Amino acid sequence: MANTSLIKLEHDTRIDAAAERLSMTRREFLQFCAALAATLGLPQGADAAVAEAVAAKKRPSVIWLHFQECTGCTESMLRAEHPTLEKLILDVISLDYHETLFAAAGHQVEAARLQAMKENKGKYVLVVEGAIPTKDNGVYCKIGGKTALDLVKECAADAAAVVAIGSCASWGGMPSTSPNPTGASGVAKVLGKPVVTIPGCPPNPYNFLSTVVHFLTFGKLPEIDQLGRPKFAYSRLIHENCERRAHFDAGRFALEFGDEGHRKGYCLYKLGCKGPETYANCSVIQFGDAGASTWPVACGHPCIGCTEQGVGFQKPIHTLAKLKNIEPNIQFPRINEEKGLGANLGSAAVLAAVAGAAAGGAAMAARNLGLSHQAEQMEEARKAGQQAKDSTEV
Numbered sequence: 001m002a003n004t005s006l007i008k009l010e011h012d013t014r015i016d017a018a019a020e021r022l023s024m025t026r027r028e029f030l031q032f033c034a035a036l037a038a039t040l041g042l043p044q045g046a047d048a049a050v051a052e053a054v055a056a057k058k059r060p061s062v063i064w065l066h067f068q069e070c071t072g073c074t075e076s077m078l079r080a081e082h083p084t085l086e087k088l089i090l091d092v093i094s095l096d097y098h099e100t101l102f103a104a105a106g107h108q109v110e111a112a113r114l115q116a117m118k119e120n121k122g123k124y125v126l127v128v129e130g131a132i133p134t135k136d137n138g139v140y141c142k143i144g145g146k147t148a149l150d151l152v153k154e155c156a157a158d159a160a161a162v163v164a165i166g167s168c169a170s171w172g173g174m175p176s177t178s179p180n181p182t183g184a185s186g187v188a189k190v191l192g193k194p195v196v197t198i199p200g201c202p203p204n205p206y207n208f209l210s211t212v213v214h215f216l217t218f219g220k221l222p223e224i225d226q227l228g229r230p231k232f233a234y235s236r237l238i239h240e241n242c243e244r245r246a247h248f249d250a251g252r253f254a255l256e257f258g259d260e261g262h263r264k265g266y267c268l269y270k271l272g273c274k275g276p277e278t279y280a281n282c283s284v285i286q287f288g289d290a291g292a293s294t295w296p297v298a299c300g301h302p303c304i305g306c307t308e309q310g311v312g313f314q315k316p317i318h319t320l321a322k323l324k325n326i327e328p329n330i331q332f333p334r335i336n337e338e339k340g341l342g343a344n345l346g347s348a349a350v351l352a353a354v355a356g357a358a359a360g361g362a363a364m365a366a367r368n369l370g371l372s373h374q375a376e377q378m379e380e381a382r383k384a385g386q387q388a389k390d391s392t393e394v
């Protein structure tokens, strides 16, 4: 069926101008807007609204603050693997204050911030990168003589929206790792009100761009979860869409880096993959391009749960993840179970559902996770043999 909304834009010269600005063809530009609309979960026809907004709407003023961080979030935005992404980000916003990117320094830069805040009072978007130290009145991070604590409150007061970019700004991230000597905290906690959070270390630039485009198109931020994360990007577990998931369900795991299971592409759960307790869309859009349309987990590195408060930088990397959702994704093909080796994750889930005891099912699933793995069976057999030998010797 023809997309009537897009047809209306056929002779719109603003679309051509935007495509030219971004060094894209008109077709590429419209395709990219359609992809953005799909990522945001918008209905059919919304791609035209997105294209029109990106091409023609006044770019929102953005004031971007840096606190306790490594600047990896900015690096992630600007060195995006897809060459057009950083261009688009800089095209859809008017970046009026950004310490890392400004050529100016000192008082000039401070004046630019105050001017941008005055000119765009009530309309600018405040983006915060980095955690905010709260101990000892915030003395551990100062810019232009002001603490991060004071600066964020001052800049948030007249902002139309506040976005915490990266895990540090979202909930403390790396600087808040125990014992958290500076009292590093996230923006929402410091401001005492919900903000949009885009956690990740680094965060996915596509999620930031989609959030801004939503703001640009509809004049409001996208729907968020209880942690402030846009639902379009953070409502699914990594584990639900991971290509290794079939191995997880069948109980086939890598036990060591470089072992046979690892080389065969088995599930990385037993190497500490936190995909089962981490909400993010990395597995869907293959964030962290490792080349040739792949992503780090596909390449053999477990997810460390960087988007999840209490997981990334808190749980040791090789600790097993908590299983939050034990039901296999229905999109996956049926799994060939190995015979006679106990319940697998899927059957445990079904049993749990029938018995109405999901917690018990999860425990059973966890207990049975490794039973089908040959190496573990051999280990069990070895232990049993040893015990038998010990008892005969006694």
Ligand code: SF4
Binding pocket: 238, 239, 240, 242, 243, 244, 245, 246, 248, 266, 267, 268, 269, 273, 274, 275, 276, 297, 302, 303
């Ligand atoms: S545990 Fe990790 S590697 Fe295994 S299926 Fe889940 S997300 Fe993929």
Ligand code: SF4
Binding pocket: 200, 201, 202, 238, 278, 280, 282, 283, 287, 288, 296, 297, 302, 303, 304, 305, 306, 307
């Ligand atoms: S896969 Fe895991 S560790 Fe990697 S970016 Fe996504 S949430 Fe973070």
